[in-house]
Amino acid sequence: MLLQIHEPNQSPEPHAKPKGIAVGIDLGTTHSLIAIHENGAVRVITDAQGRRLHPSAVSYHDGKATVGHEAFNTTEQVIITSAKRLMGRGTTAIDSVAVSADILRHLKVLAETDLKQPVSRAVITVPAYFDDAARSATKHAAEQAGFEVLRLLNEPTAAALAYGLDNNTEGFYAIYDLGGGTFDISLLRFERGVFQVIATGGDTTLGGDDLDAAIAASFLAHVHYTETLTQKDHQRLLQAARLVKENLSTQPSADMTLYLPPRDCSHRFMREDVEKLCLPFIERTLTHLKNVLQQAGVASVDGIVLVGGSTRMPLVRQKVQEFFDKAPLVNLNPDEVVAIGAALQADALTNGSDTLLLDVTPLSLGLETMGGLVEKIIYRNSPIPLAKAQEFTTYQDGQTAMSIHVLQGEREEARHCRSLAKFELHDIPPLPAGAARILVTFTVDADGLLTVSAKEQTTGKSQRVEVKPTFGIAMEEMAQMLYESLEHGQEDMRERLLIEARVEGQRVLEALRSALYKDSSLLENSEYSLIIEQETALKTAIVGTSRDAIHNAMEALEEACAPFVERRVNTAIQAALAGRKIDDPDLEKMISKALG
Ligand code: ADP
Numbered sequence: 001m002l003l004q005i006h007e008p009n010q011s012p013e014p015h016a017k018p019k020g021i022a023v024g025i026d027l028g029t030t031h032s033l034i035a036i037h038e039n040g041a042v043r044v045i046t047d048a049q050g051r052r053l054h055p056s057a058v059s060y061h062d063g064k065a066t067v068g069h070e071a072f073n074t075t076e077q078v079i080i081t082s083a084k085r086l087m088g089r090g091t092t093a094i095d096s097v098a099v100s101a102d103i104l105r106h107l108k109v110l111a112e113t114d115l116k117q118p119v120s121r122a123v124i125t126v127p128a129y130f131d132d133a134a135r136s137a138t139k140h141a142a143e144q145a146g147f148e149v150l151r152l153l154n155e156p157t158a159a160a161l162a163y164g165l166d167n168n169t170e171g172f173y174a175i176y177d178l179g180g181g182t183f184d185i186s187l188l189r190f191e192r193g194v195f196q197v198i199a200t201g202g203d204t205t206l207g208g209d210d211l212d213a214a215i216a217a218s219f220l221a222h223v224h225y226t227e228t229l230t231q232k233d234h235q236r237l238l239q240a241a242r243l244v245k246e247n248l249s250t251q252p253s254a255d256m257t258l259y260l261p262p263r264d265c266s267h268r269f270m271r272e273d274v275e276k277l278c279l280p281f282i283e284r285t286l287t288h289l290k291n292v293l294q295q296a297g298v299a300s301v302d303g304i305v306l307v308g309g310s311t312r313m314p315l316v317r318q319k320v321q322e323f324f325d326k327a328p329l330v331n332l333n334p335d336e337v338v339a340i341g342a343a344l345q346a347d348a349l350t351n352g353s354d355t356l357l358l359d360v361t362p363l364s365l366g367l368e369t370m371g372g373l374v375e376k377i378i379y380r381n382s383p384i385p386l387a388k389a390q391e392f393t394t395y396q397d398g399q400t401a402m403s404i405h406v407l408q409g410e411r412e413e414a415r416h417c418r419s420l421a422k423f424e425l426h427d428i429p430p431l432p433a434g435a436a437r438i439l440v441t442f443t444v445d446a447d448g449l450l451t452v453s454a455k456e457q458t459t460g461k462s463q464r465v466e467v468k469p470t471f472g473i474a475m476e477e478m479a480q481m482l483y484e485s486l487e488h489g490q491e492d493m494r495e496r497l498l499i500e501a502r503v504e505g506q507r508v509l510e511a512l513r514s515a516l517y518k519d520s521s522l523l524e525n526s527e528y529s530l531i532i533e534q535e536t537a538l539k540t541a542i543v544g545t546s547r548d549a550i551h552n553a554m555e556a557l558e559e560a561c562a563p564f565v566e567r568r569v570n571t572a573i574q575a576a577l578a579g580r581k582i583d584d585p586d587l588e589k590m591i592s593k594a595l596g
Pocket residue numbers: 028029030031032178179180181182207208209242245246247249307308309310311312313334335
């Protein structure tokens with residue numbers, strides 16, 4: 001099988017890499033795995049105790065790291081877990097790159113011990129929505145650990161590869177990944193040998209940990225325990241709850257017994273009861289599922305892949321099956337599929353490939369326009385690389401500079417989006433409002449990096465900025481932005497329409513002022529005062545919050561201005577016929593309309 005996958009931060013390489021050993025690594029939030037393709041099959045590498053999953057946990061003593069299962073066996077008070085959540089986030093108390101590097105170093109040693117040879121080349125998986133900063137942080141961590149990163153591969157794509165979906169018929173595939181602390185849903189399209197991640201969504205604060213917490217709370221209620229727990233006891237409680245949850249995936253009931261000072265507490269959990277506790281969380285995943293499918297405009301899928309330890313729960317499988325009316329693929333271990341896919345990819349990369357994978361922009365990109373509104377240029381989930389251009393114009397007569405504010409996010413107002421860059425385009429020829437033509441182009445390359453350029457069309461004057469966020473957007477923050485946009489969708493739309501009405505009203509007022517300045521002599525006193533009266537009414541409506549009131553006031557003002565406009569047009573036509581220049585674009589339009 002020839003296979004080539006093209007992902008962010010990676011350009012397709014014309015030359016095959018020298019052959020050698022290469023591993024696949026799933027650098028997970030809760031667990032990490034390392035796997036190798038050998039003798040035509042993938043094998044998950046185990047530690048000396050035969051364990052396949054290694055906790056993504058590190059404890060430090062005198063600067064020395066203890067990683068994985070052992071991290072929990074040290075006497076250190078602080079055990080760092082979930083460092084992945086901080087990747088690419090910039091300055092925080094925890095150096096997530098260094099922690100991830102320690103985890104990767106640990107995996108490297110496991111592989112080298114197992115394979116009895118140096119291991120230095122790897123394919124490492126990342127969530128589909130990791131942005132550029134999070135991806136390069138991951139790459140840095142791998143390099144610190146002594147790996148050469150052959151490719152950063154999206155987790156859902158790795159899962160698809162593990163199931164050999166690239167050998168399948170063309171179609172849509174949903175990858176449902178419920179791990180320890182996160183839920184990710186990705187929609188892939190496989191077409192003409194090309195894999196495309198067409199939509200991603202999920203919840204970075206939803207996973208097996210929530211189920212553990214719910215079971216733990218239920219346990220305390222059942223045993224009538226009301227004391228305050230120490231941090232260590234709370235940790236033990238959660239671990240016991242997790243064990244109950246995991247046992248209930250294969251057993252109808254599970255006993256939980258735990259010493260909580262000052263007594264032993266115990267309760268028997270039935271599967272149905274725990275399923276009732278878990279249902280609301282699973283239903284939340286289905287809501288995300290529905291949103292992603294809706295957003296992508298996809299009604300049904302050709303296959304569903306379950307990923308993540310939490311999808312071992314029978315209730316999860318049942319609900320997903322009901323949702324799609326189709327059985328998900330489950331014959332591989334859900335907590336291993338990502339590592340398996342990475343190992344397949346590592347092997348394929350040493351042999352060449354013919355599948356091209358496209359990626360998508362995780363959030364919309366746009367510009368701030370009048371009134372603090374956002375004009376989206378590139379929509380969320382657009383396949384990259386791509387370039388899109390849009391024409392903008394000036395707002396005021398004689399305007400010679402334009403401020404370009406680049407934003408990321410789904411909301412309608414700039415203040416609710418993330419500011420990526422600001423720059424100014426100068427030396428726009430002084431023209432009447434609305435006459436200048438400025439072409440703004442957004443280009444997102446295959447690495448997910450954005451370049452914005454603005455070009456004034458008549459002079460050819462241009463400006464460009466490369467937008468490289470120095471602080472990556474954390475996945476929580478990114479998810480937050482998405483949720484808020486969904487939550488506030490209607491309210492935002494109302495607000496947007498109101499702001500648009502205000503901007504339009506303001507434009508009318510300014511046009512009127514400039515017309516009165518030039519031609520008020522064409523008006524009778526009574527006409528003049530009527531116009532001023534309506535002008536005042538419009539000004540009042542603009543500061544109010546009713547869009548209808550603004551529209552009504554604009555109509556009334558236009559009506560009051562009708563004779564004025566007619567006289568201005570006539571005068572202008574006469575002037576034009578007499579060979580004089582007309583420098584009012586509004587009038588020009590009216591004249592050409594009047595002349596048919
Ligand atoms: P991550 O990708 O976040 O590192 P994993 O895919 O390893 O996470 O999933 C870890 C989660 O899966 C934990 O919450 C764990 O309790 C849960 N899990 C593992 N096995 C089972 C099981 N048999 N039944 C239910 N949940 C399970």
